[in-house]
Amino acid sequence: MKILLVMDPGILVPPKGYGGHERLVYxxxxxxxxxxxxxxxxVTTGSEVEGCTVHSFGKEGFPPKKWDARMAIPTAWRFLWKHRNKFDLIHNFGRLAYLLPILNDPIKKIMTYGREISSRNIQLINKLPNRNLVFTGCSKDLISRVDAGGRWEAVYNAIPFHKYTLKAVVAEDAPLMFLGRIEKxxxxxxxxxxxxxxxxxxxLAGNISPLTEERAYFEQEIKPHIDGKQIEYVGALNDExxxxxxxxxxxxxxxxxxxxPFGMVMTEAMACGTPVIGFGSGSVPEVVKEGVTGIVVKDAVEMIAAVEKVSSINRQKCRVVAEAQFDVPVVAAHYLNLFKY
Known part of the structure; x- marks a missing residue:
């Protein structure tokens, strides 16, 4: 099968640093x-993916300049219309508008979402003639907030489990971990x-948001507690x-x-065998298998109690169960099977 993956220009594939969807595309x-x-x-000009053909699409730079962002749509239109008979599947991680010229073309189309979805945009698309179009969201919870019609499928995000090392045993006094942007x-x-x-x-690990209110949050609610002993801030982390x-x-x-919408860091922890204790909002009840890969709680009081119970979770089983659901080959197969049922 001949497959085309599409991503908004601005960040290289694979990304040098931040780039959630760009990592998935890669x-x-x-x-x-x-x-x-x-x-x-x-994808963005300058991207390189071994074993694949890259078609240049806009300049590197995030966020992209307004003119570059505007030009991305007609550029994508021209490319997709010109090559519409050359591909069997278009997997779009970029803007929905890119698909307009080929909406009613028989080519198979997957439109993937990893953040909040505009019901209005989907409603407009569904009013137009279209064929072989499947919308996917990275969790059932995300999709549940869409009121727009069309065919939808929850396909979870993936991580490469082979890049993470299982730590089957940790000491009872091992540290807890928080990893994510430092915002409220x-x-x-x-x-x-x-x-x-x-x-x-x-x-404590993650980027400090540059937004004024989030910077104030860090300075007032987080920084005073960092003592380098009980509370240690290690900054943003690379994969290693x-x-x-x-x-x-x-x-x-x-x-x-x-x-x-998903919470990639939860699966990254599970890949190391580390169970997750999470508040039951958004995708958390879907990603965390209760008592197997973590514990879902309602509030801080329940989280405190869960810390005392979490050691009973088998770390090896935590990884095995998560890998069977979130590893790259598993999720890729889910995408490729969308048009088989």
Missing amino acids: MFAQEYARLGHEVHLL IKGAHTAISVAKATGHRLI QKNHYLGQAKSLLFPIEWNE
Whole structure:
């Protein structure tokens, strides 16, 4: 099969640093190619994916300049219309508008969402003639907030489990871990209060948001608690550092205060064998298998109690169960099977 993956221009594939969907595009392109498919990508100029053909699409730079962002749509239109008979499947991680010229073309089309979805845009598309179009969201919870019609399927995000090392045993006094952007809705302040209430060390990791209100949140609610002993802030982490810190943790705390569409860090922790204790908002009840890969709680009080129980979770089984659901080959197969039923 001949497959084209599409991503908004601005961030290279694979990304040098931040780039959630760009990472997914890279992983799925590699997996589709490994399965023997001919893979093409319409992505940022300068991207390179071994074994795949890259078609240049806009300049590197995030966020993109307004003019570059505007020009991305007609550029995608021209490419897709010109090559519409050359591909068997278009897998679009970029803007829905890119698909307009080929909506009613018989080519198979997957439109993938990893963040909040505009029901209005979907409604407009569904009013137009269209064929062989499947919408996917990275969790059932995310899709449940869409009121727009069309065919929808929950396909979870993936991570490459082979890049993470299982730590089957950790000490009873192993630290707790918080990994995510340091902003209020992610709940770092709650993680700190849970660590203090249970007497555990806490490894705090993630970017500090540049937004004024979030910077103030860090300075006022987080920084005063960082003492380098019980509460340690280690900054933003690369993949190797995540593997190290997550692997040595007793549990990843995920005390979110919003409807997280997926939460990749939860699966990264599970890949190391580290169970997750998370608030039951958004995708958390879907991603965490209760008592197997973690514990879902309602509030900080329940999270404190869960810290004392989390050691009973088998870390090896945690990884095995998560891998069977979130590893790249599993999720890629889900995408490729969308048109078989």
